[in-house]
Amino acid sequence: MLTENQRRLWDAYEAAERRAPRADKLLALNAFLDALTLSPQSHWEARSIAEQVVDHRLDLVIRRPLFERAVFPALLAGYRAHLPGCARWLAGLADQLRRSPVCREQLPFKETSEVALLGAAIRDDPADSRSRERLIDKMENQLRYSLHELPAGVLYGMDGASPAECVELEEELDEFCRLVEAGWSGERFAELIRACRLHVRGYRDYLLHREQYSSYASYLAQLPSEGS
Numbered sequence: 001m002l003t004e005n006q007r008r009l010w011d012a013y014e015a016a017e018r019r020a021p022r023a024d025k026l027l028a029l030n031a032f033l034d035a036l037t038l039s040p041q042s043h044w045e046a047r048s049i050a051e052q053v054v055d056h057r058l059d060l061v062i063r064r065p066l067f068e069r070a071v072f073p074a075l076l077a078g079y080r081a082h083l084p085g086c087a088r089w090l091a092g093l094a095d096q097l098r099r100s101p102v103c104r105e106q107l108p109f110k111e112t113s114e115v116a117l118l119g120a121a122i123r124d125d126p127a128d129s130r131s132r133e134r135l136i137d138k139m140e141n142q143l144r145y146s147l148h149e150l151p152a153g154v155l156y157g158m159d160g161a162s163p164a165e166c167v168e169l170e171e172e173l174d175e176f177c178r179l180v181e182a183g184w185s186g187e188r189f190a191e192l193i194r195a196c197r198l199h200v201r202g203y204r205d206y207l208l209h210r211e212q213y214s215s216y217a218s219y220l221a222q223l224p225s226e227g228s
Contacts, residue, residue, distance in 0.1 A: 054092030
């Protein structure tokens with residue numbers, strides 16, 4: 001909880017945020033953050049702010065000093081303690097995290113992305129439906145994007161996938177299947193899953209035998225049609 005002085009400084013910052021010039025906003029914010037260092041136990045308050053912004057769309061700008069000096073340390077402590085919600089709120093603040101190398105380097109290398117943090121949120125709390133729905137949405141978009149350039153090929157990031165990256169994509173697809181089955185939405189994504197399974201495996205096979213085909217489109221053309 002905030003002390004009386006910290007609460008006064010926070011209220012002053014919120015007032016400045018609504019109508020003061022940017023320089024005055026930052027002065028008020030830094031005055032609050034300087035006072036906050038006197039009581040690290042105020043982590044709960046920072047987590048509450050993150051929850052309100054991420055889960056309840058509170059109209060509050062989390063400026064970089066506020067993120068780096070108060071919100072991120074609070075969420076990092078909760079993330080390390082596997083407290084429900086903290087990984088989800090970090091995921092919801094992924095834009096701030098991307099802009100802050102000093103914060104990103106405090107997380108495990110493979111858990112700095114929004115998708116990875118949402119996965120961590122579900123591991124910490126399997127009943128976290130918000131994280132599950134957001135993760136399904138993010139992974140669905142990634143999988144659809146991977147098929148975006150068909151019949152030229154399967155994408156991995158901005159480039160065509162390599163055989164090894166096709167294996168990674170299939171592992172991601174397996175994880176996506178587990179998520180949607182646990183959420184009783186497998187039928188909704190059946191066509192996407194079928195297409196991804198076909199093309200991720202097919203494109204890998206094509207790459208491994210590329211000398212036999214002029215293009216992936218020609219590889220597809222020689223596949224037996226369904227029902228034949």
